[in-house]
Amino acid sequence: MDAFKQNEMSHTLAVYNFKGGVGKTSTTLSLAHSWARSFKVLVIDCDPQANLTQALTSQEHSTNLFTITKKFLHNEQPSIQPVEIHPYLYLIPGDYRMAEIESNTQFISFGHIIFYKLLSAIRHNYDFIILDFPTHFGVTVKSFIANINSILIPATAGSFSISGFKKLLSYLSDVDKDKPLEILGIFFNQYRKNTLYHQKVVREAEQELGSLILDQRIRESIRVSEANGRNESVYAFTDQSAVAEDFLKLSEEVISRLNRINLNEAISSVAEQEAKG
Ligand SMILES: Nc1ncnc2c1ncn2[C@@H]1O[C@H](COP(=O)(O)OP(=O)(O)O)[C@@H](O)[C@H]1O
Numbered sequence: 001m002d003a004f005k006q007n008e009m010s011h012t013l014a015v016y017n018f019k020g021g022v023g024k025t026s027t028t029l030s031l032a033h034s035w036a037r038s039f040k041v042l043v044i045d046c047d048p049q050a051n052l053t054q055a056l057t058s059q060e061h062s063t064n065l066f067t068i069t070k071k072f073l074h075n076e077q078p079s080i081q082p083v084e085i086h087p088y089l090y091l092i093p094g095d096y097r098m099a100e101i102e103s104n105t106q107f108i109s110f111g112h113i114i115f116y117k118l119l120s121a122i123r124h125n126y127d128f129i130i131l132d133f134p135t136h137f138g139v140t141v142k143s144f145i146a147n148i149n150s151i152l153i154p155a156t157a158g159s160f161s162i163s164g165f166k167k168l169l170s171y172l173s174d175v176d177k178d179k180p181l182e183i184l185g186i187f188f189n190q191y192r193k194n195t196l197y198h199q200k201v202v203r204e205a206e207q208e209l210g211s212l213i214l215d216q217r218i219r220e221s222i223r224v225s226e227a228n229g230r231n232e233s234v235y236a237f238t239d240q241s242a243v244a245e246d247f248l249k250l251s252e253e254v255i256s257r258l259n260r261i262n263l264n265e266a267i268s269s270v271a272e273q274e275a276k277g
């Protein structure tokens with residue numbers, strides 16, 4: 001992690017796949033807890049379902065992503081005070097009303113400017129800002145993508161397809177951005193190493209997509225749901241479970257991949273593979 005520290009800049013990444021139930025929220029939580037051992041981390045719950053918020057805090061908070069967005073929409077300066085989970089980990093809670101605001105015409109036109117203002121106001125306070133995205137590729141997701149550095153893509157062997165991944169890249173490339181989005185890569189979650197079908201899917205994905213696939217996989221483990229349900233991290237179990245070890249290694253691998261592959265490079269590498277047949 002020292003290589004990152006030397007950079008001394010904050011990095012904003014989203015955990016995203018337009019498929020539901022692939023582990024976006026569980027990954028956000030685990031990365032956040034793991035990086036918060038060495039860095040100052042903020043997580044933003046962008047999903048109206050607010051699963052991340054429920055996993056981190058059982059209290060109601062008057063300031064959340066919706067109340068902040070609404071103030072910006074009314075040209076007021078919101079006070080942005082993330083909830084302190086512990087001295088290295090902070091949260092901007094989610095709110096179900098983020099679903100309604102998606103049809104607000106001002107938000108549709110200016111969402112990217114609002115989130116630019118939001119991130120500019122707080123970025124300097126954190127080493128990492130991690131966004132837990134909803135599944136829906138709507139205004140919230142697009143407006144944040146316009147302003148972040150990178151995305152990390154969780155996938156499950158059961159639902160992964162190269163064509164789905166290509167579609168995701170093409171959606172992402174429709175978002176106007178000053179600097180190309182970095183693709184940190186895809187990793188397989190809920191992986192069962194003894195299931196032949198899982199082995200086959202991952203082997204084929206690695207052949208087709210090469211360096212876009214992270215080495216670390218996250219095994220399937222009941223500990224993930226247990227931790228979420230208990231408002232704890234997977235690292236909190238005293239027996240240091242194997243899945244916690246997987247997530248810890250993933251968090252290190254992600255850092256080692258910062259500033260490496262951008263979206264245009266990812267799209268051409270997929271096209272090259274296809275041409276090779
Ligand atoms: N590695 C894993 N092993 C077992 N269950 C998992 C794992 N990762 C996620 N889950 C469970 O799968 C469900 C969906 O995960 P979640 O992180 O909420 O996905 P998403 O945010 O993409 O919808 C949750 O019930 C979660 O506890």
Ligand SMILES: [Mg+2]
Nearest residue numbers: 024025047051
């Ligand atoms: Mg989620």
